[in-house]
Amino acid sequence: MEIKEAIYKRRSIRKFKEQKIDEKIIEELLHLAMAAPSAVNARPWEFYVIENPSVLNQFYLTFQSMHYHAPLAIVVCANELNMYHKAKNYWIQDCSAAIENILLGALSFSLGSVWCGITPQADKVAQVKKILSLGDNIIPLGLVYLGYPDEEKEPRDQYDESKVCYIK
Numbered sequence: 482m483e484i485k486e487a488i489y490k491r492r493s494i495r496k497f498k499e500q501k502i503d504e505k506i507i508e509e510l511l512h513l514a515m516a517a518p519s520a521v522n523a524r525p526w527e528f529y530v531i532e533n534p535s536v537l538n539q540f541y542l543t544f545q546s547m548h549y550h551a552p553l554a555i556v557v558c559a560n561e562l563n564m565y566h567k568a569k570n571y572w573i574q575d576c577s578a579a580i581e582n583i584l585l586g587a588l589s590f591s592l593g594s595v596w597c598g599i600t601p602q603a604d605k606v607a608q609v610k611k612i613l614s615l616g617d618n619i620i621p622l623g624l625v626y627l628g629y630p631d632e633e634k635e636p637r638d639q640y641d642e643s644k645v646c647y648i649k
């Protein structure tokens with residue numbers, strides 16, 4: 482799939498089939514995630530890949546706004562110990578770029594995905610840390626649900642001329 486086509490085609494999918502995702506595909510998605518740009522190439526990210534139904538169910542029961550049944554979730558976190566001191570505050574951008582790569586990469590395997598925010602909501606950060614028993618130095622940025630889509634969404638272009646300023 483062409484990149485341009487994938488960008489328009491990527492939509493948040495919140496209904497998934499039960500079909501599991503092959504391990505090789507998961508691994509490829511993680512390769513794509515880690516190819517993302519990162520300030521001073523610090524790559525502070527860590528990926529918690531969750532297939533365990535009881536952990537997925539804990540997410541389901543805990544969060545109203547990310548209340549989806551998917552066969553897989555990837556929680557994208559940053560490790561404070563891997564943040565380069567001069568670029569410490571870029572971890573959100575670094576991890577967000579990795580998340581977008583997962584979302585776009587998912588399309589090439591006919592997978593659907595939705596990005597659910599964790600940081601900066603302190604309550605969600607604490608709940609996710611508790612569910613996954615994350616250490617003090619690990620900050621969860623976002624959770625991506627992945628699976629074969631059980632809903633269809635149209636590709637779309639949200640171009641808005643009023644948000645553009647050309648300086649020539």
Ligand SMILES: Cc1cc2nc3c(=O)[nH]c(=O)nc-3n(C[C@H](O)[C@H](O)[C@H](O)COP(=O)(O)O)c2cc1C
Nearest residue numbers: 491492493494495546547595596597598599623634
């Ligand atoms: C930082 C961030 C946090 C988000 N959090 C949630 C969420 O908690 N639950 C959810 O269902 N969707 C969440 N989304 C998905 C947005 O709702 C979705 O991207 C937006 O409505 C545009 O729709 P589209 O993804 O189909 O283009 C989030 C997206 C981003 C970028």
